Amino acid sequence: MGKNKVVPLVLLSSVLLAACGTGSNSGANEGEKSAPKTEVKKDPYTMLIYAAGVSKEEFDKRFRATLEKKFPHITFNYQTSGTGNNITDLVTRGEIPDIIRTDIPTLRSGYLDLNLGVDLTPYVTKYKYDLNRFNPVFINEIKDYTRDGKLYGLPVPPFFPNVLYYNKDLFDKFGVPYPKDGMTWDEVYELSKKMTRMDGGKQIRGFSANLTGMLRDNPFSQAILDSEKDGLTDTDKWSKVFSNLKRFYEVTGNEYPKTAADDMNMFGKGEAALSANLHSVYLVIPPEINWDIVSLPTMEGAPKRVSQRGPAYWALTETGKHKDEAFEVVMQMLTDEVQMEDSKQGIPTTLNNKDIQNALGTGHSLYKTKNMKAVSFYPPTDPTPKRKPGLVDVPLSSQQSAVSAAFLDYVSGKADLNTSLRQLDEKLKGLVEAEKSKK
Structure with a gap:
């Protein structure tokens, strides 16, 4: 096997234009053109993502489009569990994923004991990632597991x-x-x-x-x-x-x-x-x-x-060659936009965002007819x-x-x-x- 408002782009653009006006106080001669910004071309490569029990169809529906748009240079190879394709099989064959979906019941046997564990704390600091977005219950659960305060994953819906x-x-x-x-x-x-x-x-x-x-x-x-x-x-x-x-x-x-x-x-x-x-x-x-x-x-x-039952967690692997970008991929899979679409389909969010919580099931043909507020009537224990x-x-x-x-x-x-x-x-x-x- 739920705890950031986006500045409207039009408003943000207006503010920037006002601050960078073309008058005599702008610091540039009228009509002067700024040098075109050069995009840094990134070398293409394949990133392997593994999640036991989650079908390729589900992964593609929930994550693939947003990932391919955000990271066009990455080819995302998604694999799930099955006969001969469990995480231990992949490790034995040397086909170790860059990102793995783990959970508390299998965190040790299917992740830490395989020497795959990566503490995400340095990446959270480097990218100034706000853990307060999440329900603290889910962050505390994975931190408390080893009692060393290390953060071995970020909570992904559903719980x-x-x-x-x-x-x-x-x-x-x-x-x-x-x-x-x-x-x-x-x-x-x-x-x-x-x-x-x-x-x-x-x-x-x-x-x-x-x-x-x-x-x-x-x-x-x-x-x-x-x-x-x-x-x-x-x-x-x-x-x-x-x-x-x-x-x-x-x-x-x-x-x-x-x-x-x-x-x-x-x-x-x-x-x-x-x-x-x-x-x-x-x-x-x-x-x-x-x-x-x-x-x-x-x-x-x-x-x-x-x-x-708590959520699963997106985790990095120690052998991964692209850990920084893998962390950025994880962040993209946990954005408000992705979790809002999940919530509309009846998948409880791991975020504190009330708007996302209240949207639960509203885009689903069956759940939109049900009392979905019952799911969050009480906070998670x-x-x-x-x-x-x-x-x-x-x-x-x-x-x-x-x-x-x-x-x-x-x-x-x-x-x-x-x-x-x-x-x-x-x-x-x-x-x-x-x-x-x-x-």
Whole structure:
């Protein structure tokens, strides 16, 4: 797998002309022509850009035109992941990209451990690049990852805020008022009970969820693996997260299905009235579902922020021969103009710019009919604490599998709350030991 106004060119030109008038005080004889400005011709070359999981079609649509206009001497060779073409394959073949799209889950294994890391701080200073353009949550997340303050990338959309989807037709059919922005989990729980019912012999579930996302991107921004020691972090908060979600599946008729995938897919089948899930342009809901969204509910004791999967980051590589120009390319891909077009297509911006945030979905045939303000109803929550330097880390995918399995044991009645959390703690310690053995 969102935090600069442009001076109008006409106005700027008028000011310059007024300041450089042709009168006797201009410092030049009337009619004198200035020497023509000579453009420095740049040698052509090819720049390789790599982004795992992002299709060539998406890259071309979002970035290619602006890059080719700004840098006509550069041929942009874009590659994405696939069999035999993952980043480790490219490094092994010596085909190392100039720019790579990384993210927090793969920052170490797919970037730093491959000795590709470049601290962008000197380039930010050299080009006077304003990091305050971005939501500070996203800058802090990548700086905090290694705890050395180095900036290994700049945040590129999309990020994936959690929202609450609802089926308008089901609410209309049962005469229940729609959910609203700013609700609490307690209010949504009561609403889910009203919407859980039989309809013509068909069981309608009041609530479903992308549980992987709900657990990973939980209301407390709670890490799974403790940042200071081996094992589960803050059992008390995990108890609240588990207990909050489990009660929805204790409602008669809304029992937990066989798998997490079954649960997540209920909404798209028209069998669930509510669904807690990510807002993502990659999430396709069948057109026959008449849906809308509101902000994700908040939990007592947790901040009123939206939990989210963070963005990816454009990063340079240590072996790149054109680092300065690569940084300029990154800046171009993150301009207000590019992010405004992204936002109009439903891709949440990584910038603080309110105009860009408010434009979310306005240029998209489907999203322009939805309550897209729900996505930014609350600001993004702070990043989860990262592991202390010197402590062995565990891939996030393995941590997610462990916490999902523990919740499944709890929600299915195989283990009580304390037992499921104790077993999760033991599992995480085992995963750490397994990683140590690989060193």
